[in-house]
Amino acid sequence: MTVTYDRAELLPAVREFLSSPKKLLIDGEWVDAADGKTFETLNPATEEVLAVVAQGSAADADRAVKAARKAFEPGSPWSKFTPRERSHLLWRIGDLIEEHADEFAQLEALDNGKRVEAARDGDVATAAELFRYFAGWATKMEGTSIPMSVPGRDFHAYTRREPLGVVAGIVPWNFPLLMAAFKIVPAITAGNTVVLKPAEQTPLTALRLGQLLLDAGLPAGVVNVLPGFGDAGAALVDHPGVDKVAFTGSTEVGKKIAAGAAGNLKKVSLELGGKAPNIIFADADIDAAIAGAVLGGYFNEGQCCVNGSRLYVQREVFDQVIEGVAAAARAITPGDGFAADSTMGPLVSKEQHDKVLGYIRSAVADGATISAGSADAPFEQGYFVNPTLITGVTEDMAVQTDEIFGPVVTAIPFDTEDEVVAAANNTVYGLAAGVWSRDLGTAHRVAGKLRAGTVWVNTWHADDVTLPRGGFKQSGWGRELGSFGLDDYTELKTVIAELR
Structure with a gap:
């Protein structure tokens, strides 16, 4: 086996990122866990500790959901973003990811184990493209005018697409940055807010993405990042302030999420296991x-x-x-x-x-x-x-x-x-x-x-990124990406007005 990397090979930005403990991103601020707990994330190639990360709990999940709810409510800065402004923001984020591609690739290789080149040319490049692709959809979530047949009366009936509210995105460790983008991008394209729970094995690129989103101008609370273990994810699933759970992971956990979401009948989309x-x-x-x-x-x-x-x-x-x-x-x-x-x-x-x-x-x-x-x-x-x-x-x-x-x-x-x-x-x-x-x-x-x-x-x-992804049978519910990727992140409303 070839001698592994030397710390000197890392980009200065990566060394700086790893030099300090990582915190939770809640309401635009980097904060410690409510109970002060932390955990270590390891390099799977060397088994060395990469960073100490704040361990989110149910209390932190509650803080994050409340921040996301506040950011979503009418009158908030985010609620005043026009579709065109969301489009420009999404494109700007894509450009920033590309500008920091080598940094993201090194962090992904350290935390997940995949090769740096595979991370940069695959995961990071696709994440940037996802933001750019969905930037085009922000201005194209259209409704439909539908004729009604009521003798002697005149109506104007139409549909409109509206955001759901607070989305809990729970993502796996195999494509950490890319799966985070899978959840965040369609959610904010449609005007939702997000609490992202990265896998405990691979939290680093999600945390770096959180900072980049703030740097791009995303208002506080629109995307919150909650590293932690299964209890933090379960708290999000159970939380009455969450309107939708978007999960990628095992079928076993997906079934638990579907059951847990029954409390307030929150919407659920699941991309689960496979045996192709x-x-x-x-x-x-x-x-x-x-x-x-x-x-x-x-x-x-x-x-x-x-x-x-x-x-x-x-x-x-x-x-x-x-x-x-x-x-x-x-x-x-x-x-x-x-x-x-x-x-x-x-x-x-x-x-x-x-x-x-x-x-x-x-x-x-x-x-x-x-x-x-x-x-x-x-x-x-x-x-x-x-x-x-x-x-x-x-x-x-x-x-x-x-x-x-x-x-x-x-x-x-x-x-x-x-x-x-x-x-x-x-x-x-x-x-x-x-x-x-x-x-x-x-x-x-x-x-x-x-x-x-x-x-x-x-x-x-x-x-x-233009193609829908999803499964039959116990491989999941719903579809991600492509034009279909927004369906599970919007509510379809019908409006009927009588013309007198």
């Missing part, structure tokens, strides 16, 4: 399909809910594909996100590291075969896992049914289209899927049969 099938037919471009299977399986250290972790290959080409994927997996180099020769960073935490290795060992104990990778960690330090390909798997094995959220791909041969469609859909999840075939009839027919919110054909991870 990746289907390769014998007539596919095999080289492209192998490359796609590697990208789809091991992208972001395997910590991506739309990764193609279940690989199905038609029997005629099964051995060829497995050989190609295994060779590519072995060529991936785990290492620190700052190391020049690293092509895969660590997993985010010891808990996740142990969980993933446990699934690999369980599969071997159940009779499966490791065709690439290992059930042992490659290094003594850091939460690294070798990219692993497992064959000899059956559909009832835990490694095949559960969302592992690590660089683990299982592979099973199939013979017929009907057989593989049934196997692909035999899951509680439905977030993503993929089909590889030169026959467009086959590709589109199978894509139509797969129960998933996104289906890639002859590609994987092709994406754009």
Whole structure:
């Protein structure tokens, strides 16, 4: 393993950011937790402490919600922002993120473990683009005039889109900055206010974003940042002052949020777990399909809910594909996100590291075969896992049914289209899927049969901020991004006036 980064390699802005304890952002001010508690956030590549962070509690959640409510109410500075002013602000934020891209990328690599280049060119660049894309929608949330049929009377009836109020955004640790943007951007585009609860494993870029939003001119209280643990998130879900919860994370937690939101029937949108099938037919471009299977399986250290972790290959080409994927997996180099020769960073935490290795060992104990990778960690330090390909798997094995959220791909041969469609859909999840075939009839027919919110054909991870994202079944409720991304952040009001 290459020697990891030296502190001297960090940008001055990053060193300065890490040099002081991090606080909560509430009502435009950086404040300590009400009870004074703090927690440490670690670098998963080195297991060293990066920063001490204020630990938000239920009391702090209450403070943040009240600040967001005050910022939303009529007469507040935010309520007086015109759609055009919101548009200009969103664009300005996007520009600022881009100006600070290297800083955000280093913080993300330190806190999450991903490679600096991947963070900068993927996460940070997309976050900036999200602000710019939604800047265009701020002025385009239109209503509709609807004719009424009432004999002898004349009416003017129309609809209008209005903001919901206070949005609680609860985000995961796999794409910390990007997922924060997923929640904040559509919320403030529509005129809502936000309390953002970042994952306790990765709070740093959310806190840096909070300062940047203030620097851009966002009024106090419009976006509040509440680092902490599950109790802080639960307090937001239960809080009667929250009008909507937007959550990305596990299906298990998503179910708890849906139940908790029943108290005041707050709106809920959920992007939850996935176990995406990746289907390769014998007539596919095999080289492209192998490359796609590697990208789809091991992208972001395997910590991506739309990764193609279940690989199905038609029997005629099964051995060829497995050989190609295994060779590519072995060529991936785990290492620190700052190391020049690293092509895969660590997993985010010891808990996740142990969980993933446990699934690999369980599969071997159940009779499966490791065709690439290992059930042992490659290094003594850091939460690294070798990219692993497992064959000899059956559909009832835990490694095949559960969302592992690590660089683990299982592979099973199939013979017929009907057989593989049934196997692909035999899951509680439905977030993503993929089909590889030169026959467009086959590709589109199978894509139509797969129960998933996104289906890639002859590609994987092709994406754009203009496209809606979301899941079928237990992979979630609602859609994010694209023109559909504002639907869950607005109320549709009908107004009827009789013309006399």
